[in-house]
Amino acid sequence: MSITIDFSPAAMALIKEQAMAQNTTAEEFIRTASEKAARNAEYLAMLDKSRKQLQEGKVIKKTMEELEAMASE
Numbered sequence: 001m002s003i004t005i006d007f008s009p010a011a012m013a014l015i016k017e018q019a020m021a022q023n024t025t026a027e028e029f030i031r032t033a034s035e036k037a038a039r040n041a042e043y044l045a046m047l048d049k050s051r052k053q054l055q056e057g058k059v060i061k062k063t064m065e066e067l068e069a070m071a072s073e
Contacts, residue, residue, distance in 0.1 A: 015030060
């Protein structure tokens with residue numbers, strides 16, 4: 001899939017600088033950074049869901065002894 005994005009001159013200069021520092025092209029740097037941002041967003045959404053479940057009391061609590069017993073089963 002192809003997408004066109006208009007970056008400001010300052011943003012493009014930063015992208016090119018960072019791409020050069022990583023010995024890659026600006027296009028590859030943008031693709032990699034976009035994929036990383038998507039994975040980070042997915043992870044942050046999971047953390048938000050976990051926090052909400054904790055606030056709502058939808059958790060299972062185990063003591064260390066219970067966890068150790070589970071591990072030795």
